[in-house]
Amino acid sequence: MNLLIQLSDREKDRIIEMAWEDRTTFDVIFRQFGIPEKDVIKLMRREMKESSFKMWRKRVQSRKTKHQKLIANQPVKRFKCYRQKSISQNKIT
Helix, strand or coil, X not given: CHXXXXXXXXXXXXXXXXXXCCCCCHHHHHHHHCCCHHHHHHHHHHHCCHHHHHHHHHHHHCCHHHCHHHHCCCCCCCCCXXXXXXXXXXXXX
């Protein structure tokens, strides 16, 4: 959780955006920001309205695409959103 405190607002916004995207796995968020799934969930709970968090959590729990190990036989070739190029300081692009 200490890592979450050190994040800028821009980084928090990007993590939330990536977590909200169905095709972006938690593994990708971890590789880019060093934030494990449990901390992404904590961030989402803290930064979102309760109803939005519950809706997101329900959706994520039923998605294979959010967990790389569940889609190992179907590698994700692209995890970037369509606006990824316009986001500066992105460590993966």
